[in-house]
Amino acid sequence: MSIDIFWRIPTHGEPRHHRSRTPYRGDWFPGDETRRVPGLGGDGEDGYTYIDYLAEIAHAAEISGFQGGLIPTFPSTEEPWVIAPFLARETKTFRFMIPFQPAFQNPVLVARATASLQRATGGRTLYNIISGGGGPEQLWWGDSVGHDDRYTRTTEFLDVLRGVWKGGPFSYRGKFYQLEDSGLPDPLSREDYPEIYFSGSSDAALASASLHADFYLSWLEPFAQLGEKFDRVKEKTAALGRQIKTAVRVDIIARPTEEEAWREVERGFENIDKAVWERYYASIDSESVGAARQRSFRPTTINSYRDFIIEPNVWSGFALLRGGQTNGIVGSYEQVAERLDQLVQLGAGAFILASTPHLEEAYRVGEEVLPLVRGSVETRLREVA
Amino acid sequence: MTIEFIWQLPVAGDGRYGDARPTRRGERAESARPALSPGVSDPRGDRFNYFDYLHQVARAADLAGFDGIQVPDDPGADESWIVAAYAARATRHVRILTEFPASRGSSVFAAKNAVSFQRFSRGRFAWQIGLGGNEPQRRWYGDPVAEADLLPRIEEFVTVARGVTSGEKFSFAGRFFEVLDGGFEGPLRAYPLPPVYLSGSSEAALALSARVADVHIFDALPVAQLRPAIARLVTLAEQAGRTVAAGLRIDVLARETTREALFDARRVLDQSGTRRQVGDPALGSNHWQGLSSGRNGAAASLFGSYGEVRQRLVEYVEAGIGSFILGAAPHLEEAYRIGELVLPGVRSLVGSERRLAA
Numbered sequence: 229m230s231i232d233i234f235w236r237i238p239t240h241g242e243p244r245h246h247r248s249r250t251p252y253r254g255d256w257f258p259g260d261e262t263r264r265v266p267g268l269g270g271d272g273e274d275g276y277t278y279i280d281y282l283a284e285i286a287h288a289a290e291i292s293g294f295q296g297g298l299i300p301t302f303p304s305t306e307e308p309w310v311i312a313p314f315l316a317r318e319t320k321t322f323r324f325m326i327p328f329q330p331a332f333q334n335p336v337l338v339a340r341a342t343a344s345l346q347r348a349t350g351g352r353t354l355y356n357i358i359s360g361g362g363g364p365e366q367l368w369w370g371d372s373v374g375h376d377d378r379y380t381r382t383t384e385f386l387d388v389l390r391g392v393w394k395g396g397p398f399s400y401r402g403k404f405y406q407l408e409d410s411g412l413p414d415p416l417s418r419e420d421y422p423e424i425y426f427s428g429s430s431d432a433a434l435a436s437a438s439l440h441a442d443f444y445l446s447w448l449e450p451f452a453q454l455g456e457k458f459d460r461v462k463e464k465t466a467a468l469g470r471q472i473k474t475a476v477r478v479d480i481i482a483r484p485t486e487e488e489a490w491r492e493v494e495r496g497f498e499n500i501d502k503a504v505w506e507r508y509y510a511s512i513d514s515e516s517v518g519a520a521r522q523r524s525f526r527p528t529t530i531n532s533y534r535d536f537i538i539e540p541n542v543w544s545g546f547a548l549l550r551g552g553q554t555n556g557i558v559g560s561y562e563q564v565a566e567r568l569d570q571l572v573q574l575g576a577g578a579f580i581l582a583s584t585p586h587l588e589e590a591y592r593v594g595e596e597v598l599p600l601v602r603g604s605v606e607t608r609l610r611e612v613a
Numbered sequence: 614m615t616i617e618f619i620w621q622l623p624v625a626g627d628g629r630y631g632d633a634r635p636t637r638r639g640e641r642a643e644s645a646r647p648a649l650s651p652g653v654s655d656p657r658g659d660r661f662n663y664f665d666y667l668h669q670v671a672r673a674a675d676l677a678g679f680d681g682i683q684v685p686d687d688p689g690a691d692e693s694w695i696v697a698a699y700a701a702r703a704t705r706h707v708r709i710l711t712e713f714p715a716s717r718g719s720s721v722f723a724a725k726n727a728v729s730f731q732r733f734s735r736g737r738f739a740w741q742i743g744l745g746g747n748e749p750q751r752r753w754y755g756d757p758v759a760e761a762d763l764l765p766r767i768e769e770f771v772t773v774a775r776g777v778t779s780g781e782k783f784s785f786a787g788r789f790f791e792v793l794d795g796g797f798e799g800p801l802r803a804y805p806l807p808p809v810y811l812s813g814s815s816e817a818a819l820a821l822s823a824r825v826a827d828v829h830i831f832d833a834l835p836v837a838q839l840r841p842a843i844a845r846l847v848t849l850a851e852q853a854g855r856t857v858a859a860g861l862r863i864d865v866l867a868r869e870t871t872r873e874a875l876f877d878a879r880r881v882l883d884q885s886g887t888r889r890q891v892g893d894p895a896l897g898s899n900h901w902q903g904l905s906s907g908r909n910g911a912a913a914s915l916f917g918s919y920g921e922v923r924q925r926l927v928e929y930v931e932a933g934i935g936s937f938i939l940g941a942a943p944h945l946e947e948a949y950r951i952g953e954l955v956l957p958g959v960r961s962l963v964g965s966e967r968r969l970a971a
Contacts, residue, residue, distance in 0.1 A: 240799075
């Protein structure tokens with residue numbers, strides 16, 4: 229079984245480099261809402277909007293050999309359920325990975341919307357199910373259900389989604405959802421059920437993933453620790469008589485030589501805003517177990533970017549450069565490919581990669597790194613040997 | 614005076630002239646047997662489906678001079694927001710009036726998606742919030758809300774969505790929706806909620822529109838019967854200190870002559886096979902319920918020569934209707950017919966120009 233490699237769509241603009249925030253593509257500019265970049269402003273004054281830049285990235289990713297891309301959603305971003313149908317017709321192979329919290333939409337609506345998106349794209353929709361970080365942000369979204377109950381709801385939501393998918397009649401009486409004689413109409417009911425990537429590091433999340441996910445998706449953690457986590461997920465799922473694959477979501481900086489890659493990191497590190505450091509040191513109020521696991525890798529003293537190197541080619545300061553995840557891979561094209569292959573050895577069956585700027589880096593990674601990744605054919609040969 | 618003409622997308626299927634059988638043009642999966650005989654090679658394979666046709670209808674409306682397209686919410690058809698976004702990318706000028714029920718989920722989430730939609734379409738998204746069907750349809754949808762709560766829920770849905778798009782921090786705890794310190798920031802902040810279209814003929818529905826809607830859509834009625842309802846809407850809106858535009862959902866069957874229109878109307882009726890006791894078209898009013906299936910939301914059709922249909926539309930405008938949602942099968946061909954032969958005359962008679970998006 230070969231591995232699947234995805235790219236990412238930047239849903240709140242992006243700078244031209246890892247190492248500085250200007251110029252900034254799109255009409256976001258962290259800390260300065262008035263900032264605009266001619267032609268790439270994204271606010272429609274020239275007839276173009278940010279969706280036109282996102283279309284460029286999606287085309288770059290599909291031309292460069294990626295499966296498609298994750299389209300992240302946060303309070304400050306554009307929304308994937310809008311981006312995907314906007315770009316459906318003009319892309320050919322790009323698969324739209326839509327992250328969403330089940331709480332926010334009726335499951336029958338999601339089934340219909342997904343089947344329609346499958347029809348609009350020729351079956352290129354897949355999910356990244358997330359169940360929310362809790363705390364103030366959940367109430368900002370208008371959701372007041374507690375942490376463990378959220379996973380119960382996620383499980384019920386996916387029960388309903390699968391129940392109505394192939395047509396009806398399907399009835400269900402759960403704690404959160406009740407429906408009668410439901411089911412997708414023809415021809416929506418002919419579409420393939422989307423692949424499900426599942427995020428969440430708590431026990432409640434793992435239990436829900438075991439029931440419904442095709443891929444368990446994790447951020448990059450120290451390799452040994454990640455391998456253990458993958459083993460645990462696979463054991464849990466096997467105990468239920470199912471099989472699950474695992475996937476890693478990781479930012480990368482790949483350059484012709486290792487020195488150039490670290491130089492890029494160093495320059496980015498030197499340009500970090502004071503405000504970013506202040507946020508970094510402030511405690512973060514979140515129920516997310518995954519986020520807490522990421523924070524636990526922080527260095528105790530910080531003198532240079534090197535203090536964030538937690539193992540060869542793994543740098544834990546990515547969140548300081550662009551927000552989002554903490555750990556990423558830095559190195560030469562060969563080194564990055566080797567590290568990805570090591571993750572394959574630990575059980576990874578898919579990757580979501582990203583690098584800034586996503587347009588140019590899609591071509592770089594697609595042309596220079598992907599051809600060096602052996603994937604899982606190597607795994608099978610080793611098992612035979 | 615600006616009048617908007619909105620063309621309906623036939624999401625559940627379309628038909629040909631004089632053929633009442635619904636078809637989904639482009640849809641390969643549906644027919645069990647090949648479209649062409651074995652002796653004729655068919656190059657299409659499975660490359661097309663009904664989305665390709667809907668795409669054409671949307672562009673036809675844009676090219677033929679309509680101000681908008683309406684994407685109905687039909688449980689037997691593709692989901693309206695997906696169709697709307699797909700159509701938005703294919704068009705330049707038309708408003709995308711998208712129907713959905715307030716049971717779709719979180720109002721905050723809907724509002725946030727609407728912001729992206731407005732940003733990508735340069736402000737062309739509009740909401741038509743419906744009840745979500747009758748009770749069995751709502752159970753099908755997993756919607757437990759009682760009949761009496763449907764309008765109050767729409768009001769909360771709009772209140773919350775408007776609140777979080779107001780640019781200020783917004784908190785709300787209602788019976789159906791809640792939010793704490795909500796609201797969108799940065800570049801997402803500058804986008805007001807899409808225009809809200811509501812409908813219904815009850816006093817409660819009119820009162821709700823008076824409080825929260827931008828447009829209230831009436832079911833098709835002869836203009837004389839519509840006037841009191843429009844007057845009531847205006848009164849209620851004034852009491853609420855607001856203005857609400859009046860809209861009309863009606864199908865059209867316009868031909869070069871009245872005779873042709875009559876002939877085509879009867880043929881469609883014959884072919885529908887129902888032989889319903891619908892009476893003859895009332896030639897005086899050009900207003901006929903006989904062709905209405907109820908499924909597409911039109912309670913009646915305007916039929917007649919181009920001149921007659923134009924004149925009837927002008928009468929509606931004079932009675933206070935500012936927004937028309939029109940439809941006719943087949944929707945691609947008819948979009949051009951109505952756009953070329955009916956709309957320009959109406960616009961010039963009432964002195965209204967086409968609205969072009971920024």
